[in-house]
Amino acid sequence: MDKSGNKHGVRLDEEMSRESEPLTRGADPPHTRPWDYPEPIDTDSGRDPTATLNDRGGSPPGITPRDVQERSTFASLLAGVRYPATPGALAEHAREAGGPDYVVDRLSHLPDRSYGALPEVVRGLGIGHEDRRV
Numbered sequence: 001m002d003k004s005g006n007k008h009g010v011r012l013d014e015e016m017s018r019e020s021e022p023l024t025r026g027a028d029p030p031h032t033r034p035w036d037y038p039e040p041i042d043t044d045s046g047r048d049p050t051a052t053l054n055d056r057g058g059s060p061p062g063i064t065p066r067d068v069q070e071r072s073t074f075a076s077l078l079a080g081v082r083y084p085a086t087p088g089a090l091a092e093h094a095r096e097a098g099g100p101d102y103v104v105d106r107l108s109h110l111p112d113r114s115y116g117a118l119p120e121v122v123r124g125l126g127i128g129h130e131d132r133r134v
Helices: 011-024 066-078 089-097 103-107 116-125
Strands: none
Touching: 066 089, 066 103, 066 116, 089 103, 103 116
């Protein structure tokens, strides 16, 4: 094969070919220098990195997976509500957002007071809250 039209010299082409041979052959590791090999992390042996935080399916301490789902439902339906808000205003906002009847009913039966933020609403509904941040 004629190398005269190549922008690299013959020597450089051969060197590059020798360096990339393990990559094309697939028998050796892809790194050409042994100090580039990634070292295993000792704390990861036998541990699934995708495992959940605890045995309750990844929910934080002090709250069940069902509480997480309920809190998420109420948070999405009450997005954009103007606080402080009364139970009637919260129920109306959830109704306008297309919330199911049981959500609107639970919000309308909250204790009659002014709620300053979503966490107060969630506590008033009796939905669990996390003990601490993870």
